[in-house]
Amino acid sequence: MTRDAKSPHDVVIVGAGIIGITAGLALLKRGRGVTIIDRKGVAAEASSGNAAAFAFADIEPLASPGIILQAPKWLFDPLGPLSVPPSYSLKIAPWLWRFFLSASRSKFEAGTRAQANLMALSRETLADLMANTGTKRMLRWSGQLEAYESKALFERGKKAWLEKEKYGYRGQHLDNPAEVAKYQPGLGENVVAATFTRDWATISDPLDYALALGEAFVKKGGVLETGAVEGIDADDHRVTLTLSDGRALTAEHAVIACGAWSKPLATALGDTIPLETERGYNTTLPKTAFDLRTMLIPVGHGFVISPLDDGVRIGGAVELGGLKRKPDFRRANAMLKQAQRYMPGLVTEGGRQWMGFRPSLPDTLPVISRSNASRRVVYGFGHGHLGLTQSSGTAELIAGLITGGALEIDINPFRADRF
16 A cells, blocks of 8 residues: 555554564565654563573463462462562452463363464564574574473473474473483482473574664664654544654554553553563573573473573563562562572572563463454554564564465464453
């Protein structure tokens, strides 16, 4: 569609995180004019400090039948893997109820299929994205190691891998410490078994990667603007975005991809989407803190340990506390302490702490669909822990929705009105 004087913008994307930037690149590749607007700039929020993982084998939703037994215990532990600050408990209660409803066996299996399809598309399209942006050198196929403290946990983990194998993912089960040490030396005596997979990659540094994609976006003709979008209105002909500085941007199409800040814009269009915020914490230690060969997951503790090119990042957990509470870095400290149990030689001094806001929906699936209010508005948010992993696949789907092209997978599970 050509531009005219009343509609100077072709596509405006709200949000310059990893989803918005990759969607912008996908649209530029299809010949569209794209402006991305963000209140802080490229990768200024969750995309800057994530776990650096392309977790393609992580297809099972967090909302699972087993979570029903574990979550109540976790919720009452302020430093546990899943917690809710008491002052936020009433506000989060409807979301938690939807979360537990999504943990039924039938919904879990449907969610796993949907995640597996999106993961497959994302893995397939990642190589092309990296080739077109000169970022392939940042990808590390060093795998992932799930470390178990008991044989009972290990056996349950092996059963979970049977489900992954249905979708082509393979894990190598290591039933003694000597075998584990071949993949990651220096682990503690508490690690009695592990599962290693090659179907998992890391990026050298997620901020560097997002910034490189941003640079490629501009070089290819995209426009980056700084501004806070406070309102949106759409009809059959155009979309109008109202900014906090009084400006108004009019566009042929708009994409809402501003992560945890997407809900108010969807609400303004009349779409009721139960988006919440998982506050994630991490500490990035110097490279010399530990000789980490692969991404390490201490099973059952809700955090991961990632090898970056210039450091070791220890982070994760889920704190359902909204956007306004101050960070509670005791959570980051607790993860450091746990990590030392798995890596006795870990040097915990000299790290930098971080907290970010992950956009999360109760069934663990993102929203990738048109708005119910207007076909000219497309949503791409709610990826939780998997924004980096699912970014290239999501970008292709968003671009297909904007341009009317064929979609590579069924997006019905990701529709905005599914709740």
